[in-house]
Amino acid sequence: MTKLLNSRLFVAILVVACLSFVLAFSVAANDIPESNQQDLAEIIECVTTAEELVLAVGVTPDFMLDNNIDCSTEIEEYESSQKSQINRVYSEDMASQIILQYDNNMDAVINQNATTNTTSEDAVATSPLDITIDSGIMDFSANNSIINPPYAKITADFVAWDIRILEENNKFNVYMTMSNVIRSFELSNENGNWRITQASDTNQIFAPDDYEYQKGTFATFEEALAFAKTLDPETNNPF
């Protein structure tokens, strides 16, 4: 009888524990009221796009790497598209600051591209190659969200990455840089669109000590580029 009671008691405790566990998770998932879930989705899209745009500053777009022909039209279209997105996700003040950074870095990208598209002897003679070919973010999560339209605040936690080719000692080294970024954003809804009005408290945690930044060494830029394009950020993520 005692055994039966004990087993029933055990089952009851187990059921209560399971229910508490499920309830705890469902409460956490519902921190944001259902009516604001759509806003949250739009805010996350805004913040992830914004961070991808910032990371893309100084990145050489694909079409500039793949050919030696004049690509001034493509550059113009690319710049226009990037700037239009920057203006969509950032407030006017922030957008102008980021566009300024973008323009400054794009000049360097174009100059570097001119160097890349010459013979390797010329490239060595002018300056060492330092080119970022891709960037992005992954493992995004949003914390401490406060959504009270037209105002919102959110803390984003994500992994930022980029792939870089550096010319060192007449070799072309491929690097994949990774960092865990935690950044707070304030947003405002203007005419149905969320835009970032302020970003602060940026913490960038570099990859752990045992992470190998350098992924390969090659004799030519072309070999390095071909290898760099095969690198997968997900499988190299140390966080």
Add this chain to the structure above:
Amino acid sequence: MKKIKTFILMLSLLTFTIVGFSAPTYAYNATKAVKYADTYVSNPNSAYRKFTFDCTNFVSQIMHAGGLNMNGNWYYNGRNDYSRTWTIADDLKNYLKNNYGATRLSDGWTKNGTYHGSIWLYPYINNSSNIPTSGDVVIFYDWEDDGIIDHASYCVGTGYATSETTLYGDLINQHTKERVRELWHLDKFNTHRATTAIYAFRL
């Protein structure tokens, strides 16, 4: 004659006031600071709280070990009693700038350094002169160049970087993430290098 004496007396008082109160005078010991930075970079000093983001706390400890005295605006009295200037990079930068007249070495660092053959780019904090820096420099990083400092590290001297022994230049120690004697611009670790502005202050 009396007027001349009064004038000299007034002038002396004025000089004394300007010299005495314009900037705090202190004897900073860079050797002690660097020794502290090397001792506690990988093994944090248990006398202090270790914060989740610990960079500024660590730099503050180093400066205190070097002889910078605590006061009502910059202090650590215990785990739950410390000033924002002790732990927040942007506040510490403003504190040093406003109170110690720290000399700004590199304003809005840009990639215009000199290439040195087998030595990597931008080896020295003071790019314009390419002069190695002694151990009395605090470096502040603004990852997005949005005007708010995000990170701080401490220059511990000049030499070869720990992660790659072919890289030579001014080196820093830092917390979060712990880095021991790495090149001051942190370029190889930084995913935001294209937008990063760096400020260096000599104490």
